[in-house]
Amino acid sequence: MKVIFDIGHPAHVHLFKHLARLLMEHGHEVLFTARDKEFELQLLEAEGFRYINFGKHYRSLPGKLWGLLRYDLKMLLVGLRFKPDLFISHGTPYAAHAAFLLGAKNLAIEDTGNIEQVILYRPFTDAILTPAVLPKDLGPKQIRYNSYHEIAYLHPEFFTPDPGIRQWLGVGDAEEYAVLRFISWNATHDVGHRGMSAEDKVRLVKQLSKRMRVFITSERGVAEELKPYCLRMPPDKFHHVLHYASLVVSEGTTTAVEAGILGTPCVYVSTFVDPNCQEMEQFGLVFNTTESSKVFELVDKVLAEDRQVYRNRSQTFLATKDNATRFYFDFINSRYAQNGQKHTQPSWQPVS
Incomplete structure (x- = not known):
């Protein structure tokens, strides 16, 4: 079987990388396609995957409309040469449209349910896999499963933390540090939402830096006095940095969930209420607030607990x-097996 993975965000490389390797190990041929948006191409290079770059990502509305036509055509041309049996993506319309025109199957594995994207890909999609925690009803093609996207690449079967990251960061073996993640608020699901105020960001860094090292990763510029704390790192090192942190404060849902899975306590601050983060709060891993000023109280609460408590909660x-990766793999083998052959006892089970 030939499979095209279409990447729309750096997190999608992580989401699909272990699934792609499992497929390759079982004799399937894999090709990635991507737009040059953030650091998707760097991640694909670091993982050693074969990929095709469709060019720069468009951010304006007219650019996005032009991009829909341009990338549709590029995907179709790639498909004509590669002749895929299956397209897999986080619900990109380009994969869905090309699959329809080429007579291939399209599988969407997504966890946002943004309706403006769903209406573009759903008519041309065979199945939509979503975590059970996602409250949105995406129609009869939706199949729910009991996991998160982030578990696909941070499950202990696939992720082994590298203790050498401390040396790379320049922190001692017993030295504590915090990671602060600030986002750009440019994504479609971020419109109308907010996180920490600029004043509270400065205040938080000043307070934390009295207790530990502070590293900032931000999608956009920060105040001049915060620039010395900004961390530039190869994107493939980020999860190792998260794992050994004593604390994460994040405006982004993905980083918050990743931290919780790794057993690193996280304060998630955003007016966007995320179901994953809400569920993880029940396990004492992610602490949610919509108010910037409440972050300080939650940080004190988190740091009052012993670090090992959060590792145990993660387990x-x-x-x-x-x-999640095993679920995807078994689902694909069961549903899209060559020559109509099906697994008689597939291990994957949807959530009713």
């Missing part, structure tokens, strides 16, 4: 979830 949480 408890993971025991309640499926290994």
Whole structure:
């Protein structure tokens, strides 16, 4: 079987990388396609995957409309040469449209349910896999499963933390540090939402830096006095940095969930209420607030607990979830097996 993975965000490389390797190990041929948006291409290079770059990502509305036509055509041309049996993406319309025109199947594995994207890909899609925690009803093609996207690449079967990251960061073996993640608020699902105020960001860094090292990763510029704390790192090192942190404060949902899965306590600050973060709060891993000023109280609460408590909570949480990558792999083998052959006893089970 030939499979095209279409990448629309750096997180999608992480989401699909272990699935792609499992497919390759079982004799399937894999090709990635991507737009040059953030650091998708760097991640694909670091992972050693074969990929095709469709060019720069468009950010304006007219650019996005032009991009829909341009990338549709590029995907179709790639498909004509590669002749895929299956397209897999986080619900990109380009993969769905090309699959329809080429007579291939399209599988969407997504966890946002942004309706403006769903209406573009759903008519041309065979199945939509979503975490059970996603409250949105995406129609009869939706199949729910008991896991998160982030578990697909941070499950202990696939992720081993590198203790050498401390040396790379320049922190001692017992030295504590915090990671602060600020986002750009440019994504479609971020419109109308907010996180920490500029004043509270400065105040938080000043307070934390009295207790530990502070590293900032931001999608956009920060105040001049915060620039010395900004961390520039190869994107493939980020999860190792998260794992050994004593604390994460994040405006972004993905980083918050990643931290929780790794057993690193996180304060998630955003007016965007995320179901994953809400569920993880029940396990004492992610602490949610919509108010910038409440962050300080939650940080004190988190740091008052012993660090190992959060590692134990993470293990408890993971025991309640499926290994997402294994679920995807078994689903694909069962549904899209060559020559109509099906697994007689597939291990994947949807959530009713």
